[in-house]
Structure formats: C-alpha cells, structure tokens
Amino acid sequence: MMTQMVLRRIGIGFATLIVVSIIVFIGTSVLPGDVAQIILGQSATPATLAQLRSELGLDQPGYIRYFIWLGDMASGDLGTSKAGGASIVSLTSGRLGNTMMMAGIVSLISIPLSVALGLWAAMHPGTWLDRVITFGTLSTISVPEFFIATILVLVLAVELHWLPAIAYMSGDETGWQLMKALAMPLLTLVIVVSAQMIRMTRAGILNVMSSPYIEMAILKGVPRRRIILRHALLNAIGPIVNVIALNLAYLVSGVVIVETIFAYPGLAKLMIDGVQTRDLPLVQACAMIFCATYVVLILIADVASILSNPRLRHPK
C-alpha cells in the first residue's frame, strides 16, 4: 500500500511536470509576432523572415515544435539566448549554483528556526511572547518582500553602516567578504520564509492538541511540555513537512525579489532580465528550471509525509 502510494505520487509529480512544460511552452508561444520577427526587427522583409522562420523551425505546427523543444530540454540542450546568442546552458550554470547556494542556506537556517519558534509559541499560547510572534509573523506575511528588504537596507546599511547595501559578487570573494555580501539577502529571505512556517507550525501543533488522545494525556496529568514533545510533535510531523514544502513557493518568489533588489547574480535575476528584454528562450529555460525544482521538492515532501505516518508505513 505504501509503495503504491509513493509510486502514485511520483506519477502525479511526473504528470505535473509535463503539464508545466505545456503551460510554459504555450505561455511563451502565444505572443503576437514571433522570434524571427524580433531577431530581424526593422530589417525584416517577407523573404528573410520566411527564411529565418524555416531555419528556426517556426514554420512547423505548434505541437511538433513543442515536442522538439521538450526533447531538447530533456537532453540538456536549453537552446541559445536571443541576446548575444550565447548558449543558455553556459548562462544558467553558474547562476543556478548561486541561487541554489542561497536557497540551501536559507532552508538550513529557517526550517529549524521556524519549527522551534512555532513549537515554543504552541507550548505557551496566550503569553505575551506568543502574541508578539503571532502579530510579527502575520505582519511579515502581509507585506511585500521588498518592504522587508528596504527596511533592512535602511537600518543595517544606511543608518548603522554594518553591511554593504548591494551584494556585488565577482566570484572570487573569500569567507568574510562573501558572508558580508550575502548577509542581507539571506536575512531578508529567512524572515520572509520563516514567518509563514512559524504560523503554520503553531497552528498545526494547536490543531493536534485538540484531539482526544491529547485530552487523555492531559487528564492523566502529563506535563504540557512532555505532551507536546512526545505526543503532539510526532503526529504533527506530516503536516509540518507539508508546510515546509508549501513555503518553498514563498522561497521562489522571495528569491526573485531579493536577487533583483540586491543585484545578486542568480538565476532569478537572469530570468527577470530575460523577461525585460523578452528573450523568450531564456525565460522558458529559467521557468522550467524553477518549476521543475519546485515540483520535485513538493514531491519529496509528499513522500516524506507518507513515510512519516506509521499507519501508512505499516499497513494492516
């Protein structure tokens, strides 16, 4: 039963990826005028236009172009950027690493932090610190990411001069300098991503706390601390893993904003530049990388929450 469920999830994940690729392809193919027109610009004559179209395969019907594009993507050929004609693989590879590093560090900091704070708030509901956490996180999730970023720049860089306002990275920074350049983007992302996770962890634990076996434990006289750590937390792992996965969406949109505001040379910055110059092959490739990563991470979380549930792990 468990293997079946896991396989089913993997199947759904794969189907989602296919649908995503269709959305990305259609989304970037509906534009009036095509790539050939954009490349030739003013100098387009019907003859050169037709020639370039057949060179680029644009005279083929849409679904054939989709399959060619999908095949290229799957085999690692992401095409060439329109601006400058560089291959997209070479453009994205270094930047993907930068973005992955940032996302990885943010997850490493914010996941334990939010689970701990969420737990603490659930253990002491109604105290002033719980109220501060609840209000603070509600405010954080209600404001745009760039609000938090600008406030941090104002306080830490402009008023206190502790950190540089912009993350200039040439690639040869060493330890301390790299840390200083990364500090502000990381701090912004940690705040953005943690807020929602803290809220949902707290809500998840409090939700489990209203179930009958917790009531039983309370009636037995088990101390609250022990109830939460031994009974509630173990049963809340599944929901919490799901919360973490859901918050990856915040991480994606956070990364887009943060890389722009701090001029961080990551994949999202590359994609925004692509959108601004309407470099569609580049946008397609970046969107596919982001969406595929997102779908795969959600899939991992799904499988993890199945595995963390003993009822599914040991079927009767």
Place this chain on the structure above:
Amino acid sequence: MTENNTREEEVLAKLDTFDELPDAPPKRRIKLSWVGKIAVAVVVFWMIIIVIGPSIAPYHEMDMEGEDGFLDAYDNFYLGTDYLGRDTLSRIIFGARNTIGISILATLLAYCIGITLGIAAAVKGGWIDMCISRINDSILALPSIMLGLIAIAALGSSISILIGISAIIYATSVFRIARALGQDIMVQDYVEAAKARGEGLWWIIKSEVLPNAAMPLATDFGLRLVFVVLFISSLSFLGLGIQPPASDWGSMVRENLQGLTYGSYASIWPACAIATFTISINLIVDDISAKSGGSLAKKMV
C-alpha cells in the same frame, strides 16, 4: 389589574426579544477587537483616499515641482521628493488608485471566474468537474510569480493584461474554495428537500448555494485581495507591472531605491503604504475568523 398589566408587559418584552422565530439562528454580529477596529479605520482611510485623493493631493502626480531629487521633507513637500523631484506624498495619494484600484478589479474578476466555475463544478460533478479541477490543480501547482513572469514575457505589460493575469492566477484558489463549499452545501438536507420539491438547478444555486457560501467567500475576499496587492506590486517593483510615469506604490519603491543609499526615505513611504493596507486587511480577516470558531481559517489555508 396592575398585576395583569405587568404580566402583559413581561410577555411583550419577551416577544420583543424574538424579532425572528425563536428557533431562528442567532444573528451574525461581527465584534472586532480594538486592533481590528484600528485596522478597519486604516482600510476606510485608504478607500477615502482612493475616492477623493486627486482633489486633496498638494501637487499632480507628474509635476516636477521640487527643486531637486531625493530631498527631505521641506515646505509643502511633507514627505520630500522622489528621484525626479516629484512630490512623494502626492504620488502616494495618486498611487492608491492604481495599486488598490487595480487589485480590487483583478480580485473581483478572479471571484467572478472562480465562483462561476467552482459552483458549476460542484453542482454538475462528473467529467466537467474532473476537467476543470485537473487544469486548476496544475496551475495552482506553480508559484504565482513564475506564471506572472511567463505571461508578461509573452504578452508584454499593460494594465488590462496585468488585471487579466492576476485574475486568472488567483481564480484558481477561489475555484478550490467555491467548489469545496458548493459540494458541502449540495449534500445538505435542505438542498435534498428543494430537489424533492422539484426546484430547478438554477433556483437551487441562486437560493440555497450562493447565500450559504456568501459569508465564507466574503472573508476570503480580503485574503485574496492581499495576495493580489502583493503580487501586482511585486511585479511593479520588478519593473514589469504598472508602467511609469503612472504612480504606483510598487514601482515607486523601485524608482527610488538608489536614493536609499543616500538616506532618502522616498522608497520607504510607498512601501509603508502597501504594508499598512495589507496588514490591516489581514488583521480584520484574522479577527473575524478567530470569532467564528477558527473553522473558517482552516478552510482558507
């Protein structure tokens, strides 16, 4: 005689308390905490600004009246000037129309699409439900900012495109809620009774489903509006949303970002304007859902 009178008065007084049938459900009265009241005041304040803003703003949004860019507050420039020397306060007042107005339009459109399809899926069921739900799930499976970027890369950015994109993206979550509520209501006894009476499908939707789904959907409207405001101002911040020279809070933050390093607050004020509006709406929604037993909050997560 006097005894009789008092008895009568008592009965009358009792009757007075039942202005409906005794077994009618208690009237829903929303009581807000003081935080909620302040939040309502802030939202009302911005709504008034949207309506009368242009007539009370000290300057026009495009006038370059200031002596220089990035000036601190002086004379009639209560919040200083922006990078072109335009009055920041006036631009915030004008920007309220764009930022909040466009978001409200987009959310309303999202609701029209989402509720129509959601209720249709719940009522009809079968393969119609299957099809719409699958398409919906796959759109919902992607981060909204990615969808927005793809759409803008393809279509370019104009106000109508912006409204359309946000409406479609956020219609997906409205669809989910409307469908769930619709399915809940369709299996209730009173709907069964209406069906048995021989009422038509449209009558059931109009008189049973929509009134019962209205309250939860109304609370959800607030949350959705916040998401749309954040979405549109994030796009504007990236330079892909509302285009200059129109004043919009998101693009104002972007335009004046360089000023931040010289200590100019021109980019902080519009960011604060967004924050006050969105935090207030979330506080109101939080207050209402806390009072109605929290079940609402769970449905909306």
